[in-house]
Amino acid sequence: EVQVVESGGGLVKPGGSLRLSCAASGFTLNHYNMNWVRQAPGKGLEWVSIISSRSNYIYYADSVEGRFTISRDNAKNSLYLQMTSLRAEDTAVYYCARERSEADSGGLYVNFFDSWGQGTLVTVSS
Amino acid sequence: IQMTQSPSSLSASVGDRVTITCRASQSISTYLNWYQQKPGEAPKLLIYAASSLQSGVPSRFSGRGSGTDFTLTISSLQPEDFATYYCQQSYSTLYTFGQGTKLEIK
Numbered sequence: 361e362v363q364v365v366e367s368g369g370g371l372v373k374p375g376g377s378l379r380l381s382c383a384a385s386g387f388t389l390n391h392y393n394m395n396w397v398r399q400a401p402g403k404g405l406e407w408v409s410i411i412s413s414r415s416n417y418i419y420y421a422d423s424v425e426g427r428f429t430i431s432r433d434n435a436k437n438s439l440y441l442q443m444t445s446l447r448a449e450d451t452a453v454y455y456c457a458r459e460r461s462e463a464d465s466g467g468l469y470v471n472f473f474d475s476w477g478q479g480t481l482v483t484v485s486s
Numbered sequence: 487i488q489m490t491q492s493p494s495s496l497s498a499s500v501g502d503r504v505t506i507t508c509r510a511s512q513s514i515s516t517y518l519n520w521y522q523q524k525p526g527e528a529p530k531l532l533i534y535a536a537s538s539l540q541s542g543v544p545s546r547f548s549g550r551g552s553g554t555d556f557t558l559t560i561s562s563l564q565p566e567d568f569a570t571y572y573c574q575q576s577y578s579t580l581y582t583f584g585q586g587t588k589l590e591i592k
Contacts, residue, residue, distance in 0.1 A: 397529075404572065404583060404586040405521075405523075405529060405572055405574075405583040405586070406583065407574075407580075407581040407583065410579060417579075455528055462534060464516050464535035464536065464537070464538060466516070468517070470516060470517050470518075470519070470534055470576055471517075471576040472519040473521075473529070473531060473574075474534075474540070476529055476530075477528060478527075478528055479528060
């Protein structure tokens, strides 16, 4: 069974740091791009970051660029998100999401998130 | 790329046919996905590439569109369909979601 499980969330003061982890099982991590998506309390989904299967490309949302760092260890089947200079507006449930690609009827390969963890809550408050 | 869903909320009854709209701020071809999220749960993929049904998703869900305008239709609402629905574009690697449409029981 494909599964991703996040950990590492908690309460941190503004300006502090936290490292999230995502453990993958039931599939070979190095075959897939991986993403972090977050959801502030009572709000919608916000994409945070992507790392390609071989770590050769990485992108961040503007809201976290320069403060968050995504990484992966394929040998350990794990994904990480190092978060620094945390702000109150970073308070959210953080989801790890596996990305898959399939062709549509016209042959275009479209990427989507097919497996999600249950999330880990990060609270930034003094 | 900004994604705008309408309506933001919708009240409907079991058995109703409902349609949710998603509009992209620029053309995204069919790089459009739909997710369902129930309270306290992770999002679940329903539709990818605008109209392809994810394995295991009931056939009452369908998606259409290309370019900038997309729809998600539920042909006959079931009690388990009351949830929040999100569209998401993957045309740009800076992925973005719509703000969500909350589907409530009338």
